Amino acid sequence: MARPRSETRRAAILTAAASVIATEGLTAPTAAIAKQAGVSNGSLFLYFDTKTTLFNELYVALKTEMGEAAVEGLPETGDARKRLRHLWTRWLRWATSNPEKRRALAQLEVADEVTAESHRLVRDTQRDMAELLETCREGGPVQDVPLSFVLILTGAIADATMDAMIREPGNADSHSATAFEAVWRVIAGPTAH
Amino acid sequence: MARPRSETRRAAILTAAASVIATEGLTAPTAAIAKQAGVSNGSLFLYFDTKTTLFNELYVALKTEMGEAAVEGLPETGDARKRLRHLWTRWLRWATSNPEKRRALAQLEVADEVTAESHRLVRDTQRDMAELLETCREGGPVQDVPLSFVLILTGAIADATMDAMIREPGNADSHSATAFEAVWRVIAGPTAH
Amino acid sequence: MARPRSETRRAAILTAAASVIATEGLTAPTAAIAKQAGVSNGSLFLYFDTKTTLFNELYVALKTEMGEAAVEGLPETGDARKRLRHLWTRWLRWATSNPEKRRALAQLEVADEVTAESHRLVRDTQRDMAELLETCREGGPVQDVPLSFVLILTGAIADATMDAMIREPGNADSHSATAFEAVWRVIAGPTAH
Amino acid sequence: MARPRSETRRAAILTAAASVIATEGLTAPTAAIAKQAGVSNGSLFLYFDTKTTLFNELYVALKTEMGEAAVEGLPETGDARKRLRHLWTRWLRWATSNPEKRRALAQLEVADEVTAESHRLVRDTQRDMAELLETCREGGPVQDVPLSFVLILTGAIADATMDAMIREPGNADSHSATAFEAVWRVIAGPTAH
């Protein structure tokens, strides 16, 4: 019940969980997840003490993966707007390329089995994004607001945009661009670019 | 000739459902809802055929209530920004004054027991808001985007703001004002006001 | 809860009960019976204290009706075989003309809610048949067996024949005739007729 | 690699089901059956998907057991009457030795949860009896009747006789003998033996 060897099996369970949650919701039986992972009923509990544990670890894993995808290849210096644009694009691309993970994440985000601790853990994975936003908002209309609130606003717009992109794949790029401009107006205000 | 079916009881069940869902989530036992409503186990099913039915009717009721609260006293004419501000304020005020209903609504919004039909029914309750947004975005940066996407973006910002206001009641007004400006920037762009 | 006026309503409930039991079985809700009888939920319990009571009274009523149908117009004297044949024909005819009542009766016959008392009550309704069988078996192979056993054997053959007649209405008369000869052989033996 | 599914437990559940159904009827709670089998509530559903499934499998099992008991040791050739007598005796003996199974079978026989498929499956177990009856009726009064009807008549007499034997164990043998002669008269007519 501790932390057993096979990292492969562990990963398989997490992947299966995301997939099953995406289609069946959080009430999906653990047995369904185990089956999808090609693992026995009981094995799941060898890797995760509890269904709740599994949910929390999955939440952190997905959120981390998403954060890493967003900042991958992000230039360390340069024009802030361009760098944010880069991040925004990769972020939304990850979401639209991984619709199941995204759906699972959306469910986990509001699940009350996911603890405050997990939410806190995850904040670290967004440090790069936070720093970038900090730079972008300098001198703008939200410079005196708590950064966390800015993050939340940005995240909300991103979420809504992801939904729209997944729902209408044809307009995905257009939605992404429109939303980026909106975000920029939110955090940087009516500046020329 | 017998006791008539009581609208009061029905309302009590809906209210109890919102409250219980807010604290226990959508998996809360129907028995808990009935108990909280001061009604017997079986009575709940006299007023609502199914747990799913209850969820759907609750969703529509809450969404309608929220919509009506938002447009209450909305002047029919006048400066669009002022009118949107009026609506925004009442909207967020309802949410912060009814945190349980809001939490329940958040859960129902993503529940897959809530039918497409229910979501459609609810769209009408947002007609006033939609029309106002249509006016506000005229000539602005999102004038050519589907209105539905603008509604979603606005809703997402509102949701995030509600969360923040409930989490930090001390900064509620400040968050509300900040977010309104952000929304205005999103839909009307860098116009003077 | 005693015995209220409207004999009509009472009869309607019994009729509805037979019909509903025939199609839904003994586990059919009392509400279904009440509805079919055009009577309210609660009224049923004004006429019958209990579902079990209803079953018992229905059993007696149906069995009585069947018994009376069988002996209707039965000549009081004359050739025993002819008289038995008369009774047999009317008996089976009632069953095939009232398939719902018959089905209900078949279910009630084996229901353990139907008390021994009800079974005893019903025995009286078969007195005429018993007397006739007593006459018929005189000097035959079952003259020394308990009459009750002869009655049971006869009833079993009749039941099986009714089933067959209802299942294959085309061969109804043929089955009836074949079975009568069988019965006659059982009780009167290899006598010429 | 895990504990294998236990044929013993499965059998225990079937046995318990027969016993509980015999005393409480088909509406007996599955929990009562599980308890009687010394098995947990949930285990029952590991071995039988559904209460209905359990009923069907029990029906087939009991009917098969009864059929096998009847033909056990049946000489393949020889005097037809003697062979039928052998079968008849063993058949009724099984019923009187297993009154609970017999009661359960009687209930299942008329239950509408028991599928047509189950009834068909069971028909095979009576093939030997059918063939024997076919031989016995040759040249007799029911030689031109559908064999199925003859089987039904025979079964009805057997059933009634079993009831009588169980009710009056003192006269069991006498009832059995009397009924056999009756059956013989039915199918073979007034032949000397």
Place this chain on the structure above:
DNA sequence: GATGAATGAGCGTTCATTCAT
């Protein structure tokens, strides 16, 4: 008396978790 809303015990089935193999 008649109605039908109200009650609450009860049931079939599921599923997270444990444990024998």
Place this chain on the structure above:
DNA sequence: CATGAATGAACGCTCATTCAT
């Protein structure tokens, strides 16, 4: 370690019966 059988608490829903109108 892995498996899957075993467990039993829990839940949604039904329905006989009671009772307010």
